[in-house]
């Protein structure tokens with residue numbers, strides 16, 4: 001018999017509100033250990049005493065089978081002197097300890113709770129707010145920390161005696177589940193018409209189902225805001241939704257009843273199946289099945305659907321065998337932030353929705369659904385929202401920094417106690433509503449994290465709302481160049497220190513020479529960089545309008561080559577073209593751009609004859625969808641070196657190749673493939689030249705253009721084949737959603753190296 005021992009164990013990470021203490025309690029009991037467990041600050045502290053072999057078993061379970069929602073950053077152990085405990089207990093944490101850094105994302109309903117709502121004899125039968133320690137709302141309902149019921153929007157619902165009993169019992173899976181409730185004591189759904197008047201009915205959820213089957217559009221209040229919902233098998237409902245929402249083409253996300261139903265409309269790999277089913281329940285971009293039975297109107301001109309599975313009890317209650325697919329799109333009017341306050345929703349969505357399915361609990365912070373995709377063996381995040389946000393990634397820096405992100409796909413990041421906390425996706429900061437929400441989220445996060453950073457990192461662009469906001473905070477500011485932030489973020493995500501090559505392809509970002517960059521080859525580290533190459537500059541006319549009207553972008557490119565544009569856009573007004581040409585000639589409202597995003601827009605506009613777009617990067621996305629991946633051909637490209645040693649990837653020969661094929665009426669799928677292949681091969685060729693000069697072989701790929709999966713996959717493949725170590729964003733979006741994290745990484749390194757110059761952002 002081995003001798004008794006006693007240990008003090010401290011677990012750091014996201015370990016509170018995830019069922020850690022009940023798990024420890026049960027495991028300690030199972031191994032007949034004595035002692036106690038309690039929350040201590042943001043960690044969990046355990047003292048256990050017992051036979052050494054039982055202790056080993058306990059530690060094995062702790063390390064290998066912790067509760068699925070816990071994220072353990074580290075476990076530290078020290079011997080403990082006291083060994084004679086009577087039993088094992090869960091001790092209450094002292095009320096006045098400030099709990100920091102433990103904001104949990106919202107989690108999908110678990111299997112046990114689903115069983116409860118499906119069981120006619122269970123008191124939670126068909127109850128839409130059923131939850132437990134393993135599932136349910138968290139971040140979206142928290143007002144303040146510590147995470148106690150009174151500090152959530154559940155505070156105004158007092159638990160009935162049955163719920164209280166569960167809450168108090170360590171063996172119960174609802175032990176200390178803060179939002180614990182039941183039909184007797186919790187929130188309720190009700191159905192309103194578009195004038196805000198209650199619809200008299202026995203069951204609002206059953207009634208909603210009937211209305212969906214009739215083809216109606218319902219605004220449904222969910223976890224992080226309202227969704228606009230209609231039957232995805234009803235073409236008329238979808239087209240009505242498109243018209244009312246003023247969203248002609250942008251794909252709608254679909255929610256499907258079961259994984260088998262998804263397989264009817266999409267092909268999916270094992271990893272895709274796992275990803276779509278996990279308890280974060282993101283929207284996953286999946287390839288359409290060739291015999292999909294759903295309308296083309298859901299995701300016109302692209303080869304993918306954004307699909308998710310139900311994630312709240314309500315969602316499960318909405319589906320049945322005759323209602324298997326729902327369009328579930330963010331409840332907003334084109335471009336505006338998602339509605340999450342009842343009054344706003346009823347005002348703004350009354351022209352869109354026929355009915356509102358609402359409930360009487362407040363949403364504390366707006367959160368959109370997350371969007372991810374699977375590339376080979378990796379899950380890549382495109383939009384960090386529900387289930388993922390706030391995201392916490394370790395960043396080994398003593399500095400306290402708030403970084404403000406960019407102007408599109410805004411997000412903010414708090415570097416606090418060596419953890420980078422990245423906010424949810426906050427949309428486009430073009431609208432007043434979005435800017436207000438952005439400020440509110442900064443306020444809330446700083447309170448929840450108890451962070452008061454002295455340093456503000458922001459983009460170089462003087463006109464970004466976030467840049468102007470940085471100035472108003474009257475703190476030490478550090479301006480981080482846009483593409484450097486993308487590179488630093490990619491390095492930090494992979495824990496990489498040192499020098500590397502950054503290949504950053506995106507739409508728009510202010511360069512240090514005040515031109516617009518976006519097809520960039522950088523050399524450097526997290527704190528500094530040198531621009532060693534880029535896509536050749538073109539003079540673009542018309543600022544933002546060149547993005548929304550890609551024909552202008554195409555015209556700007558062709559203008560430099562004395563090529564006519566009229567034949568590609570036969571429907572376009574000739575006078576308008578003359579005006580743009582004149583503006584180019586006289587350099588009115590013109591700027592220099594090396595943006596890869598714009599080059600894709602130009603090629604896409606010409607190839608698809610797409611003069612206007614109605615959502616971001618629409619033409620480029622449609623061009624990617626056309627790629628015939630069996631074609632290995634490419635266009636001729638040239639790379640030149642200018643006097644100062646900068647490598648320039650020229651666009652003219654590539655564009656000529658495309659025009660030639662267009663004139664010869666070659667199939668679009670082939671042109672698209674050849675163009676993509678050219679960019680891939682040219683990128684690898686540039687990287688090889690840079691390696692020769694700088695002797696670096698770690699490459700970091702980032703920027704919004706890498707949302708293009710074909711491009712990313714083939715550039716990664718090409719670089720690896722040429723002997724590079726390749727890194728790209730996975731956890732953090734490669735688009736501007738990841739910019740705040742990158743700014744924090746860059747600013748932290750700049751401070752660490754003492755490279756900070758006061759006032760350098762002015």
Ligand SMILES: [Zn+2]
Nearest residue numbers: 110113132135
């Ligand atoms: Zn549950």
Ligand SMILES: [Zn+2]
Nearest residue numbers: 160163182185
């Ligand atoms: Zn109750």
Ligand SMILES: [Zn+2]
Nearest residue numbers: 506509704736
């Ligand atoms: Zn960017």
